[in-house]
Amino acid sequence: MSSNEGNGEIARVFRGSFDIRGFEDIEFNFQLLRSLGVVSYGGGTVGEILSIVPAIRPEEPETWVAQFKELAIRSKKLGLDLMQKGRMKSAHEAFLRASSYFRAAEYYGDPRDSKTRYIGMESRDCFIYAFRTANLEFEAVRIPYGDDFIPAYWISPLPQSSQTKKRVIMMMSGFDGTSEEMYFQSGAAALNRGYAVLLFDGPGQVGMRRFSTETPLRSDFEVAVAKVVDYLLSRGDVDPSKIALYGISLGGYFSLRAAAHEPRIMALISNSPITDIYKYMIGVAGEEAINSPQDIGLDYIDEIPEEYLGKGKKLQILNIILRYGERSMFAAFERMKEFTVGEAIKNIRSPFLGMVSQGEGPGAMEQAEEAVKGVSGPSSLRVFTQAEGADSHCQLSNLPLSNAVLLDWLDEVFGVRS
Numbered sequence: 001m002s003s004n005e006g007n008g009e010i011a012r013v014f015r016g017s018f019d020i021r022g023f024e025d026i027e028f029n030f031q032l033l034r035s036l037g038v039v040s041y042g043g044g045t046v047g048e049i050l051s052i053v054p055a056i057r058p059e060e061p062e063t064w065v066a067q068f069k070e071l072a073i074r075s076k077k078l079g080l081d082l083m084q085k086g087r088m089k090s091a092h093e094a095f096l097r098a099s100s101y102f103r104a105a106e107y108y109g110d111p112r113d114s115k116t117r118y119i120g121m122e123s124r125d126c127f128i129y130a131f132r133t134a135n136l137e138f139e140a141v142r143i144p145y146g147d148d149f150i151p152a153y154w155i156s157p158l159p160q161s162s163q164t165k166k167r168v169i170m171m172m173s174g175f176d177g178t179s180e181e182m183y184f185q186s187g188a189a190a191l192n193r194g195y196a197v198l199l200f201d202g203p204g205q206v207g208m209r210r211f212s213t214e215t216p217l218r219s220d221f222e223v224a225v226a227k228v229v230d231y232l233l234s235r236g237d238v239d240p241s242k243i244a245l246y247g248i249s250l251g252g253y254f255s256l257r258a259a260a261h262e263p264r265i266m267a268l269i270s271n272s273p274i275t276d277i278y279k280y281m282i283g284v285a286g287e288e289a290i291n292s293p294q295d296i297g298l299d300y301i302d303e304i305p306e307e308y309l310g311k312g313k314k315l316q317i318l319n320i321i322l323r324y325g326e327r328s329m330f331a332a333f334e335r336m337k338e339f340t341v342g343e344a345i346k347n348i349r350s351p352f353l354g355m356v357s358q359g360e361g362p363g364a365m366e367q368a369e370e371a372v373k374g375v376s377g378p379s380s381l382r383v384f385t386q387a388e389g390a391d392s393h394c395q396l397s398n399l400p401l402s403n404a405v406l407l408d409w410l411d412e413v414f415g416v417r418s
Helices: 026-041 046-055 061-084 088-107 114-132 179-192 222-235 251-259 277-285 311-323 329-336 342-347 358-374 399-414
Strands: 137-145 148-156 166-172 196-200 238-248 267-271 352-357 379-384
Touching: 026 046, 026 061, 026 088, 026 179, 026 311, 026 399, 046 061, 061 088, 061 114, 061 311, 088 114, 088 179, 114 137, 114 148, 114 179, 137 196, 137 222, 148 179, 148 222, 166 179, 166 222, 166 251, 179 196, 179 238, 179 399, 196 222, 222 238, 222 251, 238 251, 238 399, 251 267, 267 399, 277 329, 277 358, 311 329, 342 358, 352 358, 352 399, 358 379, 379 399
Parallel strands: 166 196, 166 238, 238 267, 267 352, 352 379
Antiparallel strands: 137 148, 148 196
16 A cells, blocks of 8 residues: 555645746857757757856856867766667767767856867767768868868768769758757758758857867958868769859858859858848947957956956956957957948859848848849748748748748759759
8 A cells, every 4th residue: 555545645746846947147158059050950959058057157157168068078978878788879979969968068267268169179070970870971071271170070860872963962060059969950950851961160160269268250251161161072972063152140241242252152041141241240249349448468458347247257258359350359340341342242143042031130131132132033031020930130930931931942942843
């Protein structure tokens, strides 16, 4: 007889102990959404991610780093254990989660600290482990780029025959994303459609700075993209008539700029299209960022009291200064003025799809519309709405819809039958 039967007490039953909530800080909420969004493609689990939220304090970004790093280490250990047992599918999934969690931890790390670089390299290593346990073609590639190299990943469904030429999407992130994250953003969905993908990090982007810590962003990003196209065409298994370029976030600028100077790009998708980085970033930061009477320099940013500049804001400013290769915030914003597509946008004659979300605001919408109207080839603009659950930056809140729009459009351009 149950211990409760004699006294009439009933043991309670609950739905669970989860407390679903985010942060009061808007930026931390977006970063949380960023990690939750990639759950659709194996970049984490809702339960694991939400379980660490109570221990994270936005005023102490290091708590974010510590919690995501611990989560990543556990996932990596699980992957190694599973691989040793021959459970390759489960190991693959665990390594993918570990890679994504290390990426999240890297985000709030101090860009000057070698520990942050180590976390980033762990994300890369776990990504490579994941594809050692997958039934796909996979290569971690180093594309020559002057004295440096562009780190990239070639991933493709296994070929049906040696004669098959592959249709390829080159994919790049933006200011603070990585090529590993691009797999979860759209790479996995493209592979499921039969596309080969080349994920890469160009100069100044996070993945390349892990290796070349001083490399800044460059306005003429077409120089780097040309090297990537050279690599693709050197392979011999790529169809030159079916090479697409997809860029998200700041990659919306890089992709437009590249396509305006690189005719070997046969289809272009920008999410969202950015024609002028300076105007875009003023829209993000507000005019007070450049109208402030006091500049913020690398030499003294650490000395600014937290009541005037919190740790999260300091990290954002540090990253802006360093990525643009300058010594102060004002100098970085001045350099942004070089980052424009300009009249060269008329050179884009390949089919072009612009993607933008309502929640990104009028500044993003204006530049997207300007880009779609400015190209010479066939173009269209897809606006994602709140009603679709997709009005966040790069549709992180509804990646399956975003990818359906992207890949359906590209299938049509390349004449692919589903």
